[in-house]
Amino acid sequence: MAVRSRAKQPLGDDRPGDANPSGPMADNVRPEPTRAELIRWDREIVWHAFTQMSEYEPLIIERAQGCTLIDIDGREYLDGTASVWCNVHGHRHPALDAAIREQLDRVAHVTSLGASNPTTIKLAKRLVDIAPPGLGHVFFSDSGATAVEVAIKMALQYWRQRPDPRPEKNTYLALGNAYHGDTLGSVSVGGVERFHAMFRPLLFDVLRAPAPDMYRLPPGVAREDALAHYLGEAERIIEENHQRLAAVVIEPLVQAAAGMLVHPTGYLRGLAECARRHDVLLIADEVAVGFGRTGAMFACEHEGVTPDLLCLGKGLTGGYLPVAATLATDKIWQAFLAPYTESKTFYHGHTYGGNPLGAAVALASLDVFEAEQTLANLKPKIARLAEHLARIAGHEHVGDVRQCGLLGAIELVRNRATAEPYPWDEKWGLRVCDAAREQGVLVRPLGNVLVVMPPLAVSLAELDQIMHAIEAGIVAVTEG
Numbered sequence: 001m002a003v004r005s006r007a008k009q010p011l012g013d014d015r016p017g018d019a020n021p022s023g024p025m026a027d028n029v030r031p032e033p034t035r036a037e038l039i040r041w042d043r044e045i046v047w048h049a050f051t052q053m054s055e056y057e058p059l060i061i062e063r064a065q066g067c068t069l070i071d072i073d074g075r076e077y078l079d080g081t082a083s084v085w086c087n088v089h090g091h092r093h094p095a096l097d098a099a100i101r102e103q104l105d106r107v108a109h110v111t112s113l114g115a116s117n118p119t120t121i122k123l124a125k126r127l128v129d130i131a132p133p134g135l136g137h138v139f140f141s142d143s144g145a146t147a148v149e150v151a152i153k154m155a156l157q158y159w160r161q162r163p164d165p166r167p168e169k170n171t172y173l174a175l176g177n178a179y180h181g182d183t184l185g186s187v188s189v190g191g192v193e194r195f196h197a198m199f200r201p202l203l204f205d206v207l208r209a210p211a212p213d214m215y216r217l218p219p220g221v222a223r224e225d226a227l228a229h230y231l232g233e234a235e236r237i238i239e240e241n242h243q244r245l246a247a248v249v250i251e252p253l254v255q256a257a258a259g260m261l262v263h264p265t266g267y268l269r270g271l272a273e274c275a276r277r278h279d280v281l282l283i284a285d286e287v288a289v290g291f292g293r294t295g296a297m298f299a300c301e302h303e304g305v306t307p308d309l310l311c312l313g314k315g316l317t318g319g320y321l322p323v324a325a326t327l328a329t330d331k332i333w334q335a336f337l338a339p340y341t342e343s344k345t346f347y348h349g350h351t352y353g354g355n356p357l358g359a360a361v362a363l364a365s366l367d368v369f370e371a372e373q374t375l376a377n378l379k380p381k382i383a384r385l386a387e388h389l390a391r392i393a394g395h396e397h398v399g400d401v402r403q404c405g406l407l408g409a410i411e412l413v414r415n416r417a418t419a420e421p422y423p424w425d426e427k428w429g430l431r432v433c434d435a436a437r438e439q440g441v442l443v444r445p446l447g448n449v450l451v452v453m454p455p456l457a458v459s460l461a462e463l464d465q466i467m468h469a470i471e472a473g474i475v476a477v478t479e480g
């Protein structure tokens with residue numbers, strides 16, 4: 001029998017008599033949990049991602065509006081992480097909300113296995129229209145990790161099935177400290193020691209080029225020589241191994257989870273040209289940087305690069321629903337076309353890939369980019385972020401600040417002169433974020449790196465508030 005939910009009421013504390021009856025419910029109505037129950041269940045039942053559950057302090061967001069998140073106690077927080085780098089136009093945007101409601105009146109889900117629906121088709125066409133030229137085909141999945149997983153598998157299968165097959169091309173070049181998601185293929189091309197070392201027995205080997213880290217340059221390499229140095233390292237590996245390389249996998253311009261490492265200008269283009277020269281595919285993972293984050297719709301645009309495979313997720317739906325996409329060139333697509341009996345089909349799929357509710361909100365998000373001139377309006381925000389970062393860079397324990405578009409990072413160090421890091425287990429980043437939270441701003445660190453990733457819709461005043469709260473947190477925690 002269906003269980004109805006009671007009309008929403010303010011949450012009470014766990015006062016005696018406020019607890020829910022645990023016995024059979026006479027009228028079959030399930031009462032709303034109390035505040036204390038929610039907190040207890042969240043601690044004891046929900047297993048949170050990337051969270052040590054023995055220390056977890058619940059933060060339960062019940063509502064949101066624009067760039068503000070509101071918890072179950074009515075406390076408001078500015079969303080300085082864009083709900084982990086995915087929200088674009090703010091929460092509860094009327095056009096995005098309406099698009100989902102309208103799609104709900106038609107159909108909520110249609111399988112993409114041998115079937116389609118108009119909304120998802122329109123989204124595919126729209127993505128092809130805005131993507132770097134040459135990416136004419138779209139494979140939908142449901143997360144950034146799966147978008148990368150799809151690209152890895154497509155690259156391998158391409159080399160086996162193209163008219164002049166090269167099955168020996170079955171390995172990948174990825175960057176040190178790369179992060180491409182948490183499925184095993186994505187983890188294999190990933191290189192963040194703390195996240196990935198545990199799973200090594202399950203992973204395939206890849207070749208690794210050093211992450212172009214402009215803050216911690218190798219001994220003897222000057223800043224002005226960094227591009228030549230890092231590109232040279234990657235080029236050498238490609239030159240020596242191209243016979244067995246299926247693809248190079250890269251987070252274009254910024255290695256996000258590595259600590260927002262901003263690559264030197266020209267690195268992406270240089271790598272793309274080298275890969276092309278040696279007949280190695282380029283997989284660009286724009287899951288974190290796509291959809292306006294860098295100031296252009298796609299990061300690859302900054303360096304005039306069209307990858308062979310482009311991975312999109314996060315901001316694709318404005319941060320609303322889990323839809324991801326892997327875009328492919330016609331060269332790749334053609335290698336999969338053959339009579340059924342030749343088994344050249346791409347045997348890969350996800351039940352919810354291309355979900356029409358997600359596609360509807362993704363289309364609405366792209367409409368909002370146009371209607372609200374989201375990219376043009378970013379310019380003053382990017383400039384304001386730069387001003388804040390320049391000021392914050394002066395603090396005693398700030399070793400480096402980095403920026404690419406509306407993405408900022410502040411690296412805390414024990415010693416500025418030597419760039420000696422704080423030990424990761426002392427949680428300096430987390431402590432600063434906790435202090436910012438006291439000021440009504442939610443940010444999440446990557447170790448000692450404070451990440452600034454508000455929704456693109458953030459106002460200048462909100463951006464100021466976020467940056468002042470972070471700065472106050474830095475002062476209180478590292479200079480107090």
Ligand SMILES: Cc1ncc(COP(=O)(O)O)c(C=O)c1O
Pocket residue numbers: 143144145146148179180181182251256257285286287288289313314
């Ligand atoms: C560059 C990059 N690729 C892939 C992913 C994985 O995306 P998802 O968490 O949606 O699987 C992320 C997530 O942060 C990312 O930053």
